[in-house]
Amino acid sequence: MSRNQEEPVNNRIEEARLAHGLSRQELADKVGVHYQTIGYLERGEYSPSLALSLRIAKLLKQEVSELFSLTPFKKGK
Amino acid sequence: MSKKNKFYWFEGVTEKGVNALLSDENPKFRWLRTQRNRRVLVVLMAVGLVLTAIGSYWPAMKSVFSSNGVSLVVYSILAISVIFLVLGGYSLLRISVRSIADAPDELLDERQVVVRNTSYRYAYYAMGYLILGLFLLMLFGPQLQMFQSEGNDGSFLMIAALFAYSSMPSMVMAWRERDI
Numbered sequence A: 001m002s003r004n005q006e007e008p009v010n011n012r013i014e015e016a017r018l019a020h021g022l023s024r025q026e027l028a029d030k031v032g033v034h035y036q037t038i039g040y041l042e043r044g045e046y047s048p049s050l051a052l053s054l055r056i057a058k059l060l061k062q063e064v065s066e067l068f069s070l071t072p073f074k075k076g077k
Numbered sequence B: 001m002s003k004k005n006k007f008y009w010f011e012g013v014t015e016k017g018v019n020a021l022l023s024d025e026n027p028k029f030r031w032l033r034t035q036r037n038r039r040v041l042v043v044l045m046a047v048g049l050v051l052t053a054i055g056s057y058w059p060a061m062k063s064v065f066s067s068n069g070v071s072l073v074v075y076s077i078l079a080i081s082v083i084f085l086v087l088g089g090y091s092l093l094r095i096s097v098r099s100i101a102d103a104p105d106e107l108l109d110e111r112q113v114v115v116r117n118t119s120y121r122y123a124y125y126a127m128g129y130l131i132l133g134l135f136l137l138m139l140f141g142p143q144l145q146m147f148q149s150e151g152n153d154g155s156f157l158m159i160a161a162l163f164a165y166s167s168m169p170s171m172v173m174a175w176r177e178r179d180i
Helices: A013-019 A024-031 A035-042 A050-059 B015-022 B027-033 B035-065 B070-096 B110-140 B155-176
Strands: none
Touching (some): A013 A024, A013 A035, A024 A035, A035 B110, B027 B035, B027 B070, B035 B070, B035 B155, B070 B155
């Protein structure tokens, strides 16, 4: 295994964002990133830094562990 | 955002310029940002760079094509046009990648910084191969009689190399990234 092989990080950002009635642009503005970065995060194509994860979790009023996981989330949970 | 438009001397960009490209306020260049169009632009830029590089051989072409004074005018117009076309291509390329390749850290988010840094890594490799090619040209060019004496001081090759150096990170980014 490569020393720097990136492990996919699963997340529930889209679900939480929609629950808060936020668009990608609004969430992006609030956490200080480009709106496309939110798209990349939601599709799991980019793993955020700890600082960004904490900012997103705080804004969406969730624990980081509720939003991000190394194992896939169960649907509807 | 501050009202003052900060100029980043080292990167050659302005704060407002980068922010305007990063936002979608101006839809004028949106058509440039599809991956297909960006790749077409990269190919055109590469062709322009090659044309500029072989500009050093144009004086020889000039003497072959014609013996009257018209050829000098045609040659001059052609040479200036190619340089301006490459300059235009370079500007469009920067716009197509929202100036991310040239922007400083403080104007980008963490993903964009990663994208920019990765593009620079590949651009560094590409420039290495380009320099290797120039060395081979320098080594074997004279034996292969690739250089004509008339007017060939290698200046066009240097101009092309400078353009390649400046535009390579944007070219790499324009080619690789799906969404910009």
